[in-house]
Amino acid sequence: MAATTTRQPSLFAQVSAVPPQPASSTAEAPTSNPHHPKQWHIPRLLLKVRDVSHEGAIKYFNTTNTQKVLHDAVIGVLETLYTHETAPTTQRSITLILQSMDGVANTTGSDLDNDHKKIYFSLDYIGQIPDDRVQSEILGVIRHEMVHCWQYDACGTAPGGLIEGISDFVRMKAGFSPPHWKRRGDNWDAGYATTAYFLDYLCSRFGNDTVKRINLALKHSTYTPELWVTISGGIPIEKLWDDYKTAFNLHPTPAPEPSDPEKEKEGYAVVAQEEAIPPPPSKTEPKPPQSIEKPLPIPPTPIVTYGSSMRRSGSPGSGDVWPFAANTPVAHIMLDRLKNMRFEGKSGATRYILEFEALIDRLQPEMSDVDKKLLLCTSFHGPTMVNWYETSCRAVTYHQLKEAMQEAFKNY
Numbered sequence: 281m282a283a284t285t286t287r288q289p290s291l292f293a294q295v296s297a298v299p300p301q302p303a304s305s306t307a308e309a310p311t312s313n314p315h316h317p318k319q320w321h322i323p324r325l326l327l328k329v330r331d332v333s334h335e336g337a338i339k340y341f342n343t344t345n346t347q348k349v350l351h352d353a354v355i356g357v358l359e360t361l362y363t364h365e366t367a368p369t370t371q372r373s374i375t376l377i378l379q380s381m382d383g384v385a386n387t388t389g390s391d392l393d394n395d396h397k398k399i400y401f402s403l404d405y406i407g408q409i410p411d412d413r414v415q416s417e418i419l420g421v422i423r424h425e426m427v428h429c430w431q432y433d434a435c436g437t438a439p440g441g442l443i444e445g446i447s448d449f450v451r452m453k454a455g456f457s458p459p460h461w462k463r464r465g466d467n468w469d470a471g472y473a474t475t476a477y478f479l480d481y482l483c484s485r486f487g488n489d490t491v492k493r494i495n496l497a498l499k500h501s502t503y504t505p506e507l508w509v510t511i512s513g514g515i516p517i518e519k520l521w522d523d524y525k526t527a528f529n530l531h532p533t534p535a536p537e538p539s540d541p542e543k544e545k546e547g548y549a550v551v552a553q554e555e556a557i558p559p560p561p562s563k564t565e566p567k568p569p570q571s572i573e574k575p576l577p578i579p580p581t582p583i584v585t586y587g588s589s590m591r592r593s594g595s596p597g598s599g600d601v602w603p604f605a606a607n608t609p610v611a612h613i614m615l616d617r618l619k620n621m622r623f624e625g626k627s628g629a630t631r632y633i634l635e636f637e638a639l640i641d642r643l644q645p646e647m648s649d650v651d652k653k654l655l656l657c658t659s660f661h662g663p664t665m666v667n668w669y670e671t672s673c674r675a676v677t678y679h680q681l682k683e684a685m686q687e688a689f690k691n692y
């Protein structure tokens with residue numbers, strides 16, 4: 281059940297706390313940073329709660345000091361993924377939003393400004409965490425999501441499993457691993473804890489900065505398996521994974537897994553997608569029925585959920601498809617649909633972009649390049665657009681972005 285959109289409503293009924301984050305406040309400085317706590321860039325940290333009476337909200341406030349948790353999470357992520365020299369400094373705000381919703385949590389940017397991140401955390405999920413796990417699970421989920429606010433993703437081409445693995449690696453290093461996590465030997469990019477343990481092994485073998493180096497390697501370039509050769513000084517990923525399995529006895533000695541090996545893959549994918557952080561209440565790890573997701577290939581399949589409403593006959597760009605004036609109500613509806621277009625990967629990126637541009641020409645020819653870039657990113661990457669835009673698109677022109685898209689997705 282892929283989370284299909286980054287467009288979350290931005291209007292909230294309540295703003296229950298808006299704790300400004302004084303980066304210079306030594307009194308509030310996190311305890312986790314042995315170096316120069318004041319030198320990390322801490323964005324403004326915000327909290328929004330949509331239902332303070334929800335059981336999950338009550339559990340949350342009974343256990344959680346939001347300011348400290350968010351602040352520590354930022355510091356913890358920066359320390360694990362960056363140095364003072366490499367840490368991003370453009371983030372302006374991170375908003376934790378507690379609301380009733382399916383799934384566990386997801387992270388997005390805002391439509392208009394990706395320097396403002398939003399972490400959505402399900403009150404329903406919090407509500408059903410056993411009491412003795414509430415605090416730790418909240419810390420863990422927030423730490424995981426906080427990673428998504430900061431990590432690179434190779435212009436959206438990094439395997440989803442790697443992205444999720446890095447997030448859980450950071451969570452693990454912070455000491456927030458849930459009790460059911462264990463090493464698994466199915467695929468290195470199965471994501472989440474499976475990949476996190478593998479990354480931890482790589483750190484023990486190639487240095488504690490290994491995950492930092494991996495993250496930085498995902499800053500500008502497109503992902504290729506060559507990454508692992510570079511990181512390890514010459515060893516391909518297959519060998520590394522094999523070594524890991526040998527080191528921890530994870531080779532399939534037909535140790536019959538009682539459960540579905542697909543289990544770990546659920547929720548693979550995209551940065552902002554709902555996490556498959558396991559349901560704490562029952563230790564039986566019931567397999568959710570929605571595990572329709574597949575692990576992403578490399579480069580990631582552009583996810584695709586656009587509604588059939590955008591499909592239409594008529595050639596792309598043909599002038600008779602949208603025969604209405606720009607200011608009519610119909611035009612507004614069509615604009616909304618334009619904003620919800622998703623690349624399906626069926627007709628090729630070039631053709632898709634032609635359609636995309638034809639719509640813009642018809643509907644809003646004066647649209648700025650910045651807006652066009654945002655729309656195009658969104659339509660190709662859906663929920664992953666946030667990080668992807670941040671890491672790859674902001675600095676390029678619309679034209680450059682378009683060419684990069686055509687190249688990256690020419691085989692879809």
Ligand SMILES: [Zn+2]
Pocket residue numbers: 424425428444447551553554555
């Ligand atoms: Zn995640």
